[in-house]
Amino acid sequence: MDRYLQRRYKYRAPTRLDVMTSYAGQNLDVVQVLLLSLSETHPRDEIVFWLFEQRVSAQDIAALADFCASLGNVTLRSIKIPHTGDFDRLKTLGGKRDSARFLWFVAHQHLPRDLKRVVYLDALDVIVSDDLVPLLKHPFLGKYLVACREWLDIPPLLVGPARRAHDCGVPTWMIKHMSRGLINSGAIVLNLDKFRRDGIEIGHYVETAEWAYDKLNLEFGDQGLFSLTHGSHYVQANDRYNHRFFNDLPNRTMKRPAVIHYCGGVLKPVHWRLTAEAEHLVAEHLVRKDMAALTLANSRQLRAADLPYMRKWWDVCVRTPCYSRIAPQASQRMAAALSRVGLNVE
The missing domain is CATH 3.90.550.10 (Spore Coat Polysaccharide Biosynthesis Protein SpsA; Chain A)
Known part of the structure; x- marks a missing residue:
């Protein structure tokens, strides 16, 4: 159809x-x-x-x-x-x-x-x-x-x-x-x-x-x-x-989603923001440790496959007036959560 x-x-x-x-x-x-x-x-x-x-x-x-x-x-x-x-x-x-x-x-x-x-x-x-x-x-x-x-x-x-x-x-x-x-x-x-x-x-x-x-x-x-x-x-x-991307698998990804939905076990980007430095740090850590995901607050997981979707939401947000209000809080929340698992973002 x-x-x-x-x-x-x-x-x-x-x-x-x-x-x-x-x-x-x-x-x-x-x-x-x-x-x-x-x-x-x-x-x-x-x-x-x-x-x-x-x-x-x-x-x-x-x-x-x-x-x-x-x-x-x-x-x-x-x-x-x-x-x-x-x-x-x-x-x-x-x-x-x-x-x-x-x-x-x-x-x-x-x-x-x-x-x-x-x-x-x-x-x-x-x-x-x-x-x-x-x-x-x-x-x-x-x-x-x-x-x-x-x-x-x-x-x-x-x-x-x-x-x-x-x-x-x-x-x-x-x-x-x-x-x-x-x-x-x-x-x-x-x-x-x-x-x-x-x-x-x-x-x-x-x-x-x-x-x-x-x-x-x-x-x-x-x-x-x-x-x-x-x-x-x-x-x-x-x-x-x-498109609920937490269901993506290496051999099953959505090529052209019309709606991206940040639901299920993924982090809500409105509350969580990865700076470019933090994203690089997370991606490098997951590869080096051969880990599927980082477990952060409230047992929420952050996978390497989630990073492009998080970035996409913030790429839209940065061009809106609400960015200046929510971005600092979301970045601080993410930095604090990463520090608790041994990843320190300056």
Whole structure:
């Protein structure tokens, strides 16, 4: 399917691209990295960037709108999501630190009625590196989402909603597997019309979350709760639209990712920065010691294969205003972690 879509849209005319993300709290400026990567990979397109937010200051939103305007092809549309209690409830039941991850559940209720589909991208740990129009135009085939699978090395699980599956005798281990997500929500396309037609509301997710917590004591994020609520109600996208490079092997690497997702066990670049000197030191150490990876804080690992991806994120970040705020902190954090494993960066 992706080969067909890439061929179909290879010589496409400029178009409108609707993309959304969700955010809550302070330090909204980090979204500039995602926005710049999106703008530069779609220079001829009109990008409408929908920000679903809670507890973000008007000043921060205005600053991000100014940054979008400076890009020339991005327009910011912010939508404040009310009724924070439901989302805080999901955060508590799921055992997560933030509630913003769940805001895409109500996108169909807040976006314009004439908008039928939208790309959702994680705010902080994703950059765009190729055209997203083939992803946006991917057929839904009657499903709620176009998404990449969470589990790449096992066959996809085809199942209905978790409560129904549990009542039909599906084992608890399989329900727990669902709670971690049958899809990865870092880059997805939402079938807004389908959600609207089926009358899906936040209450459906709260009800499932309470059942999962009370009945099975499960933890979950947004992708897990979607899977528990709707089962495998998605069409599979090519993994280039959600490239999780921690799955790369020497004989299995992604040649042309469209979305790079810094998830799983890899370091989040927004918090960790390798200077040129530090990167050289790490690479040399791994070769000299014949090590696959360095283990840093919180058991996070840094592999030689991760270094180009870390550099790519910071190559985008350095051209944004947020760089001057986050780079010193991220560099200091990395230097301190490296010193604890015997690598001293001056």
